[in-house]
Amino acid sequence: MNDRSNIWIELNMVQSWYTSKTNRFFQKDDLLEPFDYERLKTDLKDSLYGQHIASEVVLKAVSGFMTDKHPSKPLVLSFHGGTGVGKNHVSNIIARSIYKKGENSEHVHVFISEHHFPHKGQLETYKTQLKQWIHGNVSSFPRSMFIFDEMDKMNSGLIDVIKPFLDYYPKLDGVSYRKAIFTFLSNAGGNVINQVVLDSWMDGEEREQLQMNSRDMETNIFKDVFNAKSSGFWHSSLIGDHLIDHFIPFLPLEYRHVRQCVLAQMAALNITANDGLADRVARDMPYFPPEEKIFSVKGCKSVRQKLLLHI
Numbered sequence: 001m002n003d004r005s006n007i008w009i010e011l012n013m014v015q016s017w018y019t020s021k022t023n024r025f026f027q028k029d030d031l032l033e034p035f036d037y038e039r040l041k042t043d044l045k046d047s048l049y050g051q052h053i054a055s056e057v058v059l060k061a062v063s064g065f066m067t068d069k070h071p072s073k074p075l076v077l078s079f080h081g082g083t084g085v086g087k088n089h090v091s092n093i094i095a096r097s098i099y100k101k102g103e104n105s106e107h108v109h110v111f112i113s114e115h116h117f118p119h120k121g122q123l124e125t126y127k128t129q130l131k132q133w134i135h136g137n138v139s140s141f142p143r144s145m146f147i148f149d150e151m152d153k154m155n156s157g158l159i160d161v162i163k164p165f166l167d168y169y170p171k172l173d174g175v176s177y178r179k180a181i182f183t184f185l186s187n188a189g190g191n192v193i194n195q196v197v198l199d200s201w202m203d204g205e206e207r208e209q210l211q212m213n214s215r216d217m218e219t220n221i222f223k224d225v226f227n228a229k230s231s232g233f234w235h236s237s238l239i240g241d242h243l244i245d246h247f248i249p250f251l252p253l254e255y256r257h258v259r260q261c262v263l264a265q266m267a268a269l270n271i272t273a274n275d276g277l278a279d280r281v282a283r284d285m286p287y288f289p290p291e292e293k294i295f296s297v298k299g300c301k302s303v304r305q306k307l308l309l310h311i
């Protein structure tokens, strides 16, 4: 959770302000970044580790969408994978390629299922608020970005609220949603992805050879998400109606990637790069399978905290 998510809590206070059409100050204060393919490519290459599939699909999808003057629908990306493998991180990279203030832009809206919609009994209120929030923000700023974290824990009633915004309609209640971006993050499909990567590793294949359709990964993620009875996703028409443009797998990270995360955190903390320290911190993380210890159980999550413990 971050500060942006608190905005939602103040919804009732600010809603009238949003619809009062006096919010032009956003547009002065928080301009869009001119889209630059090379900058996004470099950002993905330099700051995203071990995710060659996500990197390639995101680059193509975002650049295609951002350079399309007349998109027929909003861009809808669904990120899948275990914990700490970079799903939020990539959402932030996308935001940096669009807004001058990146992920801190007022036009980036983050919803975390269990944080923002915790009480089943309030579902009807949440539905109304979510609808108003998306409508209000896109009507005042069409190039808005909505990030839904923990999508697998999202109530299907809320998913149904989002659905019309993702569709091909030219306008809904007088507003076009075609320039907006929706990203859905979830751990659903994570086990399928991990198994594919493990099998490929066991067979001695290079990680970078894995592609979206390798070993039926995409189909199996799709099946897993669709059939997961615990997740709101499964009976929602999002998948059935093909409103998600790209299902993007995030692979489990290996020791070498965790080590890169440690070095990145050293740079962020202004600590001189130290290979020995990077090794010690990366070794301190848990890995699976229990015997081979190839993939990080928590991805790069809590690397910063571990590093701070070591210095």
Ligand SMILES: Nc1ncnc2c1ncn2[C@@H]1O[C@H](COP(=O)(O)OP(=O)(O)OP(=O)(O)O)[C@@H](O)[C@H]1O
Binding pocket: 047, 048, 049, 050, 051, 081, 082, 083, 084, 085, 086, 087, 088, 089, 090, 185, 186, 187, 253, 261, 299, 300, 301, 302
């Ligand atoms: N593939 C990666 N490349 C570079 N940094 C990464 C990567 N994965 C994770 N990180 C680092 O670890 C932090 C935590 O990762 P992130 O929040 O993106 O994980 P997540 O996949 O969204 O996990 P969760 O499912 O638990 O929300 C990020 O802020 C980033 O610093």
